Amino acid sequence: MGATVSDTVEVTLRAVGVLAAFLVLPLLVGQTEHKVMAHMQGRLGPMYAGGFHGWAQLVADGVKFVQKEDITPAAADKRVFRFAPAVALVPYLVALAAIPLSPDVVAADLPASAVFVLAVTAVGILGTLMAGWASANKYSLLGAMRAAAQLLSYELPMVLAVASVCLAAGSLSLSGIAAAWSPWWLIFQLPGAIVFLVAAVAELQRPPFDMPVADSEIVFGAYTEYTGLRFAFFLLSEYAGIVVMSLLFAVLYLGGWHGLLSDQLGWLWTLLKGFCIAVVVIWLRVAWPRLREDQLQRLAWLVLVPLALAQLALTGVWVVTTA
Amino acid sequence: MSPYVVIAAVVAVGLLLFVAAMGARALLAPKAPTRAKLTTYESGVDPVGRDWAQTQVRYFVYAFLYVIFAVDAVYLFPWALVVRSNLGAASLLEIAVFIGVLLVGLVHAARRGLLRWL
Amino acid sequence: MIATTVASASVAPAATSLVTFDWSVLAPVLVPALAAVAVLVLDVLAPRLVRLHATVGVLALVAGIALTVPGVLRTADDPLRTLCLPAPDGCLFEAGPLASALQLGALGSALVVLLLSWPGTDPRDHLRGGPAVLVSLVLAATAGAAGVAAAHDLGSWLVCLELATLPAIALVALRGDAPAGRGALALLTTSLVSFAMVALGAALWLVSTGEAVFSAAAATEALADPQRRVVLLLAALLLLAGLGFKLSLVPFHVWTPQAYAGATEPVAAFLAATSKVAALAALLVVVRPLVGAGAPVLFGIGMLAAVSMTLGNVLALVQDDPVRLLAWSTVAQAGWVVLPLSALNEQSAAASGGYLLAYVIATLVAFVVVHVVTSTPRLRGATDLGRTLTAYTGLLRAHPLLGGALGLALLSLAGLPPGVVGLIAKVVALRPVVGAGQWALALVAVLNAVIGVAVYLRWFAVLLRDPDEGPARPVIRSIPRPALAALVLSGAALVATSVMPQLLLGLLD
């Protein structure tokens, strides 16, 4: 390999930087959710922990989770059960590493990062599936099956939507896509953007697409048997997912670091746009009732897939005619 | 330096995070297993039947549809890269045929009731 | 799934100015493929017009057959070429006389199968998905079979080969009962393993020759280099093994009786005829550039042929279910089919193709009769009697047309006059082997010719018996018209080629 010392240091720095972002941003989103949801529902939300508007609530939650007893059910497939949270969490970390906040602020600028991020986030579902299967609990298994079916169904429109963006930009790299972005895309790629957003929310199993963890039917789906820190990992992975998807949306559809004062703000623009999307995701949770399993599938196959294909056709024709 | 090295490092860091967190838990969390605590949770009643139950086979249908359609991604992304080259309109036509055939399949399947949630 | 593979097949040839593109040459492949999609569209628009679906299928196959004629008329040195890239040996599609004849065989046998499975002919069949699915699957697989015969590069070869295989699995499962499921699973597992081998073989081929086309020049060059020679031989071995699965060569044959017995008779006929054409066509594409490869491959093919014949024949000898008998006979005949290839000379490819076509015609006739007998309501209400040999007691006298056709088919398979075509096929198959001086192999073939005679005469003897000796013999008052058409079509081919074997052999050179 011939890696020099400075190379090693750089790699470590980058990795640690990603880790730091990964630990901070989800907490930010989580706190936002607490507060935004509370206010939408006419209440205050956390107010005490840490003093100012309960800013440290999630940190306190974390400390609490660490101290809780970790139970592995006697009937469970123990190794798989214990490892599942890591499988659910790590992919989002890796995905985060490939998302550029600006041309310079990116941990790993892969040549086909759009495809890479899609592929890696899809691995996360494996954690849920492992959790559901290894729990040896009927609710868990049912939840895992639902989660898997949901992922499968929504992955397709999402991939098609991303393909359409890639086609428009002529690049598979997120940096390249953001570089090729122009405001005109806001209209031209709108159907694709909607498809992507809906599919992203569905992949995260966020309400209204939270059938896999529907507490009134199957307790807490695949996570029913989890306690303590392992359970916290699943929660964390959900919020990390929101971060990743929001940033991805910002880069793909909102031009990432392009903004009014792009020279000055740069990566901050991307974060800002991503944050807005995260708020939208939170808003969806409050505003919409849960979809039934069959409605959910029909939405994917009969609305989103055709819509994404139409978007693809539109982009294709546009590209060919303008090229 | 290849960006993939960074990716590998990130994976390692992620796993390290998991291990460290579990280590912290092992130090901090109490450990008092009882038999009742370790039984499978079924809303408070004693577990019924075997641990792993049969599930609905209909979930396979989605796997089935997914595999059919996800494969187009394999061709879409390379196509996205080359469509601006001299392949142009011809490749658009071909990808249209490709997706068209897939759609015929989907419509056929829908017509045959495959997408109905029974 | 058909959709996927059809589509990927259509992606393969990129239509740019760089590539020559001749629709008429591709037509024998494209017409059935398009018809497969058209049938699905029709099924969406008008699901009840099942006869229309079948008609579209039949018309497409007839058109396809007509379109193979130009290729048949060419000489081996000057095949029809298309999808040519501007490079030496850069054509991805070559339809010479042998390839076109095999295409003709695939399309023709599929035509018989379609006629045989004409909607409404068999009240027992409640096929899942309706006849449109069956028609569409048959057409798709036939397109694959036609394509693989003319494929000249690894890509189209792989895609067409699997396009010919995958629908067949679904076809087996279509009957929808327990044996069908088991048969389909057996076929599925087999074809998965086979595909893995073929893919690995193709990859190694690319590694060793550095060419994605089946080019004789590149193969010769690779053989000259000792290191690449090993890789190329390994590739050939893997390809051969993978295709051995599809051809039902021992030791890759176990799926055959299960799949045949599980499927409906028309589908079993499809497996025995069209699928075999596809498999052999694929094998010939691989073998042709290997003519100079020398002993290991030669020995391998010879061994496979010898063992397949022997085992297939011996097990066919003890079967009581005609479909299973025909299945084991397929195994044995597969041995005969690849027998000439062990000589690896210019004659052998055509010899192999000639034997296969003769076998296909005869076996189709047999399956048509078995289907008619099996699907005829029985005298004493028994349902499964067509699936025992005794159900054919005295068929020759009870129903001369069916009995005569089956008798001639069996004699052809046995290689006895008046089934002259079978006899000539044996001559054709043995000629390269003897010419190459492989006496041991020839001796095994001789022994198997004898066991084969025993296999088919055992059934033929049942046909000869007095009709009253049999239990609850079928009362075949009238044969449904499409089945009759299938019988006449395949039977006429059998009689014509028996009287004038040149009709068959002339196709190949």
Place this chain on the structure above:
Amino acid sequence: MHLAGPYLLAAVLAGLGAYGVLARRNAVLVLIGVELILNAANLLLVSVAAAGGDRWAAGNVLTLFVITIAAAEVVVALAVVLAVYRLRGDVDLDDVDLDDATVGEGQR
């Protein structure tokens, strides 16, 4: 580009896959073995393409084809599994007999 690494890995994958196919009589494990072999093939193809060893970038294109066909195989597998499920009421593939060379009537 030095190809020893990829080739070695491909050989290992193919060997493992072959072991899975040959040793295990369980349909699911056979499928996994098949996937391993296919990945070995893909790795070989991609390596050849990366080394620039062939005309027309055939290594890459063939990889796509292999992936596609493998997907199609999986779809057919799922369809057959569904069919078997409808017949038997379960999808337990573990007891599917893969080497039934039954003479005469197969056991029901």
Place this chain on the structure above:
Amino acid sequence: MVILTSLVVPAAVAVWLLTGGRTVSHRTANLLASVASVIALAAVVVAVIVRPTVDRAWVPSLGLRWQLAVDGISAPLLLLTAILGVGVVLHTLDRPPKGGTTAAFHACLLLVEFGALATFYARDAVLFFVAFELVLVPMWVLITRFGDAHDAAARADAGGRFVLYTAFGSTLMLVGILALVAKSGTSDLDVLAQGGGHGIPVGTQTLVAALLVAGLAVKVPVFPLHTWLPPAHTTAPTAGSVLLAAVLLKMGTYGLVRLPLASVPDGFAKVAPVLAVLGAIGIIWGGLACLVERDLKRLIAYSSVAHMGFVILGLSSGTRTGLQAALFANVAHGVISALLFVVVGGLKERWGSADLETARAALREVTPRLGFALIVGLAASLGLPGLAGFWGEFLSVYAAWSPAADRPEGLFRTLAVVAAMGTVLAAAYALRVARTVWAGERTAPPIEDSRDSEWDVIAVLVVAVLLLGIAPGPLLAMTGDAVTTIVGAAP
């Protein structure tokens, strides 16, 4: 044209009987078959006189041609086949077949005749093979469908053995033919005979000859490949037995002359001693078996093995005389065995069994015609001078005593002695049969004597036996020229 007539007419009538005329009455079927076989006979006679040739492409891809001709070697056998073709049909007139339709029976007879004629006409090695195979299925049908009505299992067994042995032999022969064609580049038998194996290494010649001889030996049959013959003869109907003994066995010896002997003489010379030894063993073995055999049909079958042993011995000697002897003995055996089978078949019909020990009236007493025919047959069979059997066997032994230069003389002389001893055995078993069946005083239970069509056939055959015995000259002359082209003008 006449050649085609003699082939097409029986074939066409047979096909019509199998398809359109399946339900015709026995009389009609017999009439049709008679007409067809008579036409064929007439055509054959003309062909033997005129010696026309036919040469048409059939399967150009294989170089296979309809190449038909008549020469001295095939002419007697063609005549024999055509005459017996008429004979068997005539013989069937009063004996409606059991076990199947009469149309099918007649069709099978005609098809056997068609195949045999085609075999003898064929001048193309591959065509010879195809024609050779042609007789298999109809003969098999005759045995399994129309054979011994009492014992279905025995019929199936005998038919199976017949067809499997023969298929084995003929496929082996095919391998030999293909090797020969591959080496010499032509499948034209005349060209092959003229070439005489020049340019083919002796080793290859030997191999080819061994393959051809092994294949054809099954059909002849040569000891130890003869075990299919007795059951086949025992169960076959009389007409079938006649065709089997008089026509089908001749195809084997004819093939030996045409293929290995003419095409690869050097190779045949290597194989000939083995063949000769086997022939001699066959003579003794057949004779011994006849001494203990109780079933008359089986006994005649074993005697056929012995007689074919003489033919084989003559062929192996490699001399002009030997070859002539073999060809003569071939024809003679055809006539004699046909006569014996007609007689014995008639006896079996009347007694219900062909067992020697069955209690029955002595033929001398109650059925003088049958008795006379039997005695003539037996006498000819044991080689009594003045009857057909004599010349062939005498000349064979003579040829073996003085074989060709490239044959081991000592061995052949020993074999000649052994063969001569075989004639003694023949006399012994002939007398045994005559004593138990023909002689005796008993007159009960009486059986009917031969009349009508059966007697006609017997009469013709008896005349033929006498003619061949008294005047062997014409037949020997007929074969002379052709033999010369094969072995050269040596003695």
